[in-house]
Amino acid sequence: MRSPKSRLAALTALVALPTAALAYTAVAPYPSTVTATTYYSSGTYHGAVDVANSRCNYWGAETGVSATVYWNVTVRTSGVVCNGNGSGNQNEALLNLGSGWSFRQWHWIKTSDSYDRTCNRCQVGNLGGTGNATGAHSHFQKDQYGTKNTSWYSSYTSKGEALDRGELMGYI
Amino acid sequence: MTRTFLLARALCLLTSLSLLAPSPSFAEATGTPLPPPSLQPETCSVEGLMDSIRRGLQSKSPAYRRYLRELLKESAVTLPEEQLRAAFERETEPLMVEHLAAALAAKTDRGESVATLQLVGKRASQDADPAVRAAATRALRRTSAEEHTGDLYSRLVRDASPEVRMEAATNLIEDNQFVYAGFHGPASDTAVAAAAASSDSKVTARILGNISTAAISKESAEQLHTLLRGDDAEVRAAAAKALGGVPAPEMSRARQTLVALYRDESDVGVRTSILQSLARLGFASAVPELRGLRNVDPRLVPEVDAWIRALSTGLQEWSLILREKQRLQQAR
C-alpha cells in the first residue's frame, strides 16, 4: 500500500514472492471425514483442516501434498497413541514453502517410515492421535512466521464432507 | 536414425504443438449429435494406457492430455512393474519415453523402491539417442532423483548434447526451488558441483544464476570463489550472484571478495551482479559500501542508487527488497 502519488496505473508484474510461484495441491491422505476447518463443532477457532478416520494405526499416514517435496520429520512421541498424549507431543511432518511459510501435518504415529524424506504422498508414520487429540486424525496447517493462515483450504471443502484418498483439500 | 523416423517424430511434434489451443468440442464443430459414451470403469493396463496416450497426443484438449499423463503416473504404483519396465525399455519415441519415465520415477517418489527411478537415470545418461536422453532427463524434474542417482547430474551437464545439458540444468534449478525450497544443503551442493563440472559456460551460468545457495557447504562456497575468477563473464556474473546468498559463516568473506572484485572487474553484467549480492549480504549495512563504489563505473550509478533506495526502506526480507527495488524503478 502506497500513497496515491506513487501509485502506478499499470506495472509489469512485480517480482512475485517465492510463495506465489508455488501452488501445491493438498489432498486427503486416506479415506476420511473432514471433522474441522476454521471452526470446531463447538465454535472454537481451529484455523486448519482436520481429517479423521477411526482406524487408528491401520492406515499409513501419507504426506498430504500431491507433489514431490522434502519433508522435515520430527518425532516427539515414539509409542502408539490414538487418543492424545498432551499438547506439544504431536509428531510432525513439516514442509518449508519459502518466505517463512510452512505447511504442517500432525498427530501420526512413529514407525520405521518416520524420517526426513523427499517424496510424493509417501508414508511418514501411521494414522494416529499423538499430541493434543481426542481421536486418530491428521491436522493440516499453513502458517507464515508462526501466524496461522486460514485461507488455503478449498471453499468447497466443508466440515462433515467425506473425502477419498487423494481428493483435494486445498491449495498451498 | 533413419530419415523416415525423423520425419515421423517431426510430424508427431508438429501435431502436438499445433493442437495446444483449447477448443470447445468436436461435436459442436461438426454439428452432429452423438449418443452419450458408455463410460464404464475398467482396470488400467500398461498397454491400454500407452494406447490412450498415443491417441491422446492428437487431442485438442490440453486437459485430456494432462489427465492421461497424470493417470499413467498415478497408476505406476499399482501396475505390474515388469510390464512398465519392459514398455519403457522397448519404447524409442521420446515423448512416450518421457511419459513412461515419469511414471517410473513417480513410483519411487510414492515411497517404493528407488530401482525404477534409477532405471530412468540410466537411460538419461546412456541412451544412444540424444532426444531420448533429454526426454528421460525431463522426466526426472521435480523428483527425488538427486538423492538416488549418485553423480548423475555432474555427468548429464557434460553430455554431448546441448539439449540434455540444458534440461539437466533446468532440473537442478527447479528441484532446488520446488522440491527443496532452497534450504537443503545437499541439493544446493549437487547443483554447484554440476555447475562446476560442466564445460558449457551457458549451463554453468544458468545453474548458478538461478539456485539458492542458502545452505551450501564450505566446499561449495569455495567453488563459487573459484568460478568467480574464470574467463567467461557470464559465469563470473552468475557466481557473483550465487555468492550473495551464501550461509552466515561465508558471508563476510564473500562481501570482501565482491567489493575488491568490483573495482577490478570491467564487465558491466558482472558488476551488476556484484551490486545485487552486496545488497543481499548486508541489507542496510551495505549502503556505505555501495556509496563507496558508486563512482567506480558511471554506467551503474542508477543501479547503485536503486539499491540504496530499496535498502533504505528498511525491509528485512530479501524477496521484499527485490520487489521494492523493482517497484521503485518502475515508478520513476
Place this chain on the structure above:
Amino acid sequence: MLGGGLLLLAVGLVARRGGDGVAPVESVEPGSASGVAPSRRGPVKAGAAPGAEAGEEAVAGAPRYDATTCWKDLERFNEGVSLDTFREWAAPLLSSRDPLVRMYLKERLTELIGNDAGRANEVLGWTREAGPKEFKVFAMALKDSEAVHLPEVSRKIVELGLDATLEPERRAGVLSSLDTQKQLSPEVLTRLTDFAKDPASGEAGWAAARTIARVMKNDHERTANAAPYLDKLLNIGTQSLDEHVRYMALSTPMETAPVLDASATDGYAKVLTTEGSPDGRGAAAHNLSLSEDRAKVLETFASAFEPEKDVCVRWALFRFSARAAGKDALPVMANMALVDPRFQATYQDFERIYASGVVDFERVWLALADQDPYGCLHRD
C-alpha cells in the same frame, strides 16, 4: 459430533468400500491449552485400535494404493462433449470416486466455457442445485475460465453469491469463483465488505472476506496498489461481530505482504488494543511488521507488550519487532524480555543469530532453535 446426514453418508461409504473406509468419529477439539477453548475431550466413538497405548513402536502400515480407474470411452467423451451434453454425459464420472477424473472434468469444463459469457452463466446456473461433488467441479471450472473475467459473468456471480435464498455453504462456494478476478470494482468491493460484516452471512461472509484478500493479491501483483482492499479488510477485521470472519480479514494481508502506509499502520495498531481474540491481535502484529514507519511500529510493539496478557500475542509482538527492524529491534526485544523473563532465552537466540551476520528475517526465522517456544502452534 456429526449430524445424521453425515452418518448416513458415512455408512454408505463403508458399504461401497468394503468396510475399510470412514467411520464417524468425534470431532477433535482443542484442550484448554489456549485458555479460550472449552475442553470437550471425550471417548472416541468408534474404531480406535484396541490396546493402543504409548510405549512400543508401531509397525509401519503397508502402503495401500487405490487402483486407478480407466474409463472406457473417455476419449469419445473428450472429443464429443459439449456444454449442452456435459451434465448428462459426465454423470457417471461426476458420481464416481475417482479424484483424477473429477479434476479432468473440471479442466475440460473450463475449456468448454472458454471466453463465452453465455456458457459461463449457464454453468453458474447449474451451481444452484448441484450436489456437493458436482458443485465443486462446476464452481472451480467457472473460477478458472477466461469468461469469469467478463463483467456480465462476474456481476451474475456476485448476485448469486449474495442471494439469501441459497444455503451459506453454496453461497461461499459461488463467491469463491471470484477469487481469480484481476480486480474488484469499488461497488463490488463495498457489497462484499458489507456482506462479510453481516452477521447473517456466516460461512459465506468468511468466504467473501477471503475473496477480497485473494483479489487484493492479484491486483497488487499488477499495480503495486493494495490500498482499497486493505482498507476494506481492516473495516471487516474491526467491525464484523464474527471472530472468524475478523481473523480472515486481519490475517490474509500476509499473503500480499503490502507495506503499510500511515493510515493502515494506525488502523492495525488500534487492533492490538481493541481486538478481543488473541489470534486477531497476533495477525495485526504480523501486518504491522511491514510498515513505512518502522520507528512507530517498534514503539507500538514496545508499549503494547506489557499490557498484553496472552503469551502468544506477546510472542507475536516480540518476533515481529525483528521482522520490522532487524537487529535494530534488539534493544526493544531485550526490554520485552525484562518485562517477561520467559522471553530471555528466545532473546538470546535472536541476539546470537544477528551476531552471526544473518540479516534476512526469513533466515533468522529458520535459524531459531525453536519456532514455537510458547506452544502457540500447538493449540490443537
